[in-house]
Amino acid sequence: xxxxxxxxxxxLGLVAGPAGVALxxxxxxxxxxxxxxxxxxxxxxKPDSRTKAADGTVREEFRxxxxxxxxxxxxxGAVKTSQKCD
Numbered sequence: 001x002x003x004x005x006x007x008x009x010x011x012l013g014l015v016a017g018p019a020g021v022a023l024x025x026x027x028x029x030x031x032x033x034x035x036x037x038x039x040x041x042x043x044x045x046k047p048d049s050r051t052k053a054a055d056g057t058v059r060e061e062f063r064x065x066x067x068x069x070x071x072x073x074x075x076x077g078a079v080k081t082s083q084k085c086d
Contacts (some may be wrong), residue, residue, distance in 0.1 A: 047071075 028064055036043040047060035056075035067085040074080075 035048070036045045037045075045062060048063045049061045051059045053059070058073045060071045060073075062071070063069075067083060069081065069083045072080045
């Protein structure tokens, strides 16, 4: 009886092990409430707001305390960054 219980427990362990690994790999790398995301081995800050104009210009705002950093990317590849602190 003990031998049968041990064999059943070992079989369940062999089945549950790979399933747990697959479940762990399916989870997103960075939680959604973080202020950054991981790309490769680097932290890339996520913008607080992002707008895209019809001409292809992208405007991103990053807030940090009382300061706001605005990054504008134009369709020709130019990037303009400005910072305002109150």
